[in-house]
Amino acid sequence: xxxxxxxxxxxxxxxxxxxxxxxxxxxxxxxxxxxxxxxxxxxxxxxxxxxxxxxxxxxxxxxxxxxxxxxxxxxxxxxxxxxxxxxxxxxxxxxxxxxxxxxxxxxxxxxxxxxxxxxxxxx
Numbered sequence: 001x002x003x004x005x006x007x008x009x010x011x012x013x014x015x016x017x018x019x020x021x022x023x024x025x026x027x028x029x030x031x032x033x034x035x036x037x038x039x040x041x042x043x044x045x046x047x048x049x050x051x052x053x054x055x056x057x058x059x060x061x062x063x064x065x066x067x068x069x070x071x072x073x074x075x076x077x078x079x080x081x082x083x084x085x086x087x088x089x090x091x092x093x094x095x096x097x098x099x100x101x102x103x104x105x106x107x108x109x110x111x112x113x114x115x116x117x118x119x120x121x122x123x
Contacts, residue, residue: 001026002112004095009117012085018119020080022095030073033098036080037107038091038119045094049080050103058103063089085121092116 008020022034035050049069050058057069068081078095096110104110 002029002097004112004114006095006114006117009119011120014121014123016085017083022078024076029097031101033103034078035096037094040091045107047105052103053101087121087123090121093119
């Protein structure tokens with residue numbers, strides 16, 4: 001079992017930055033693909049970014065060039081650096097881990113989920 005806890009959300013003005021953290025406990029998850037998803041008001045949960053066991057990274061088009069996902073396996077942590085934030089980035093952000101080394105963009109492919117952290121970007 002893997003337990004995930006997100007932190008780092010908050011309120012920021014458009015153009016600002018936030019860094020989300022995802023801390024894993026229960027067992028090491030260095031061999032798990034990890035993804036960040038988000039769910040805005042009235043919207044479905046969507047894939048934002050993912051990182052494979054190899055360190056390969058994947059992003060949805062709307063955040064490319066603005067967000068950076070990284071992982072520190074020694075600390076059992078995954079991070080999402082978000083720059084140039086826009087009001088449309090407002091959502092609850094979730095960290096999720098697969099029982100697999102490959103990143104997928106569908107939420108159903110992820111077995112472990114955190115409770116989410118709210119990100120609000122004001123215009």
